[in-house]
Amino acid sequence: MTAGSERATPTTRVGFDRLSLYGEHVAACSTDLSDNTNLWGTPPAAQRVLGNVSAVGVSRYPSAYTSDLKTAISTYVGVEPAMIATGCGSDNILDSAIRAFGNSGGTLACCDPTFTMIPVFAQLNGLTTTLCRFGDDGDIPVDELLSSRAEIIYICSPNNPTGASASVDGIETVASSFGGLVIIDQAYAEYSSVSLTPLVVRHPNVLIARTMSKVFGMAGLRIGYGIGNPGIIREIEKSRGPYMVGATAQAAASAALAEDLPWISNVVAETLANRSRLMAELVTLGYAPLRSDANFVLIPVAEEPQVTRRLLDNGVGVRSFSHLAGIGGAIRVTIGPWQMMQQFLDILGPSGK
Numbered sequence: 471m472t473a474g475s476e477r478a479t480p481t482t483r484v485g486f487d488r489l490s491l492y493g494e495h496v497a498a499c500s501t502d503l504s505d506n507t508n509l510w511g512t513p514p515a516a517q518r519v520l521g522n523v524s525a526v527g528v529s530r531y532p533s534a535y536t537s538d539l540k541t542a543i544s545t546y547v548g549v550e551p552a553m554i555a556t557g558c559g560s561d562n563i564l565d566s567a568i569r570a571f572g573n574s575g576g577t578l579a580c581c582d583p584t585f586t587m588i589p590v591f592a593q594l595n596g597l598t599t600t601l602c603r604f605g606d607d608g609d610i611p612v613d614e615l616l617s618s619r620a621e622i623i624y625i626c627s628p629n630n631p632t633g634a635s636a637s638v639d640g641i642e643t644v645a646s647s648f649g650g651l652v653i654i655d656q657a658y659a660e661y662s663s664v665s666l667t668p669l670v671v672r673h674p675n676v677l678i679a680r681t682m683s684k685v686f687g688m689a690g691l692r693i694g695y696g697i698g699n700p701g702i703i704r705e706i707e708k709s710r711g712p713y714m715v716g717a718t719a720q721a722a723a724s725a726a727l728a729e730d731l732p733w734i735s736n737v738v739a740e741t742l743a744n745r746s747r748l749m750a751e752l753v754t755l756g757y758a759p760l761r762s763d764a765n766f767v768l769i770p771v772a773e774e775p776q777v778t779r780r781l782l783d784n785g786v787g788v789r790s791f792s793h794l795a796g797i798g799g800a801i802r803v804t805i806g807p808w809q810m811m812q813q814f815l816d817i818l819g820p821s822g823k
């Protein structure tokens with residue numbers, strides 16, 4: 471190995487030194503309930519494509535903006551292909567959208583707590599983040615978001631990590647009263663019964679971000695997409711650049727959308743059943759889990775570090791938060807097959823409070 475030179479490394483962009491690498495949130499464990507991926511695995515048609523990668527033709531560049539996959543997604547969500555942009559995970563869509571529509575020195579407004587990557591993407595693109603607390607009813611704080619003087623408003627629905635959906639009325643008010651870009655992150659759309667896709671048809675300033683990393687069971691392939699007005703989509707694709715989704719990922723995702731939807735519906739049904747059962751058991755044990763419209767549940771726990779440690783020592787990983795706004799310490803648990811939920815409950819035990 472060559473040692474680094476004695477000379478100083480070049481200076482990064484102003485403010486860049488405040489950024490850090492994404493933390494690995496959970497140590498290796500036998501039952502990983504930390505990242506909201508599909509614990510039933512990858513759907514069968516996608517697996518079949520992945521087992522025959524040589525047929526995909528990886529010696530050549532893939533479609534630059536994934537034309538076939540965009541067509542498959544457009545059929546799935548019910549809009550024209552010109553209203554779809556894909557990316558290397560929905561992270562890539564969020565980042566590209568902020569870069570295209572946010573000025574350096576500008577502000578992005580979002581709720582607190584929400585998806586932890588948002589302030590990072592804002593900062594990467596030279597924007598600062600204004601955090602707005604959820605209302606007492608748990609809904610998005612419409613007036614605060616609108617009075618933040620932001621250039622971009624980000625709403626996550628269902629919200630990670632709390633789990634509840636924003637009211638459609640609230641989102642609609644934000645979309646129609648705001649002049650800038652409204653990003654609605656629907657990474658967990660399939661678990662909630664409300665479709666927000668009609669909003670992008672009514673409001674040319676709304677972008678919905680969705681992913682194939684969660685219920686579609688393909689987080690390792692990195693595929694996300696945005697749904698919006700063709701004018702927004704074009705700017706996001708410019709900001710994103712060509713070739714961001716690999717050929718294998720495009721082929722597996724297209725196959726899943728064509729053939730695996732019944733498998734996905736079964737997973738959603740089982741997830742919702744296990745979520746109700748887990749919530750009921752948690753209440754019996756003395757916890758107060760937050761209402762969830764997604765495939766995870768947030769459980770406030772005063773002794774968060776000890777609880778997380780005890781679970782991990784017994785092979786169960788959860789995502790822990792030490793001080794969420796308005797909540798305090800909490801653990802977020804992904805819903806999976808019941809035997810995993812039972813293992814989690816057995817180690818968690820009754821609430822100590």
Ligand SMILES: *Cc1c(COP(=O)(O)O)cnc(C)c1O
Pocket residue numbers: 506558559560561562585626630655657680681682683684689692693694
């Ligand atoms: C998991 C998640 C994403 C990122 O998904 P990728 O498509 O894997 O980049 C985006 N937003 C929210 C709210 C998430 O929970």
